[in-house]
Amino acid sequence: MSDDKGFTAKEALGFATFAAVGLVLGIAAYQAGGRLSGAGSGAVVASAGAATTPDGQALYVGNCAGCHGGQGQGAVGPAMKPSAAWSDAEFKEAVLHGHAPGGRELKNVMPRFGTIGLDGAPATDAQLQALHKYLGTLP
Ligand code: HEC
Incomplete structure (x- = not known):
């Protein structure tokens, strides 16, 4: 009886450890999968051109978030809230060529995506429209 009990406890611990490792691996695999499918959809958008609606969030995360912050709150670059309110044409000029409204030339730290x-x-x-629209959804 007591032997049985001891064995069961050990077994339980073994199972708990196994489950914990499995959970960590599962999360890692899930994240890697997300990254892979993100890259994949980018490639599809590039080859399909106008036929597919681009994913503004994926574009932002992949190209802008490193400098402008995960939520557009600003980091190396300024917060995105002001430019989210610009017209599509103004936003496009700034992102492609660094020309901000009012004739303001953006510093070279901001890449010229054109x-x-x-x-x-x-x-x-x-x-660019999908990106701009996504920025408008940020808090
Ligand atoms: C390497 C860092 C970096 C990356 C990557 C980057 N930016 Fe910037 N961005 C900046 C900096 C720095 C400024 C501020 C330049 C200035 O004020 O002269 C800026 C300015 C801007 C502005 C003008 C904001 C304002 O209110 O004046 C817009 C719009 C903008 N970035 C959009 C984007 C978008 C969209 C992307 C991704 C497609 C992006 N940026 C990627 C660094 C970056």
């Missing part, structure tokens, strides 16, 4: 492209391909109007 030159380097988005996700390795020339930026499309649909991508």
Whole structure:
């Protein structure tokens, strides 16, 4: 009886450890999967062109969040709230060429996406609109 009990406790501990490791691996795999599918959908958007609506959030996370913050709150670059309220044309000029409204030239730290492209391909109007729209959804 007592032997049985001891064995069961050990077994339980073993199972708990196994479950914990499994959970960690599961989360890691889930995150890797998300990243992979994110890259995948970027490639699809680039090849399908205007046929697919670009994912503004994925574009933002992949190209802008490193400098403007995960929620557009600002970091190296300023917060996105003011430019979220610009017109699509103004936003496009700033992102592609660094020309902000009022003739203000953005510092070179801000990449010229008209030159380097988005996700390795020339930026499309649909991508810029999706990006701009996504910024409008941030708090
Ligand atoms: C390497 C860092 C970096 C990356 C990446 C970056 N930016 Fe910027 N961005 C900046 C900096 C720094 C400024 C401020 C420049 C200035 O004020 O002269 C800026 C300014 C801007 C502005 C003008 C904001 C304002 O209110 O004046 C917009 C709009 C903007 N960025 C959009 C984007 C978008 C969209 C992306 C991604 C497609 C992006 N940025 C990626 C650094 C970056």
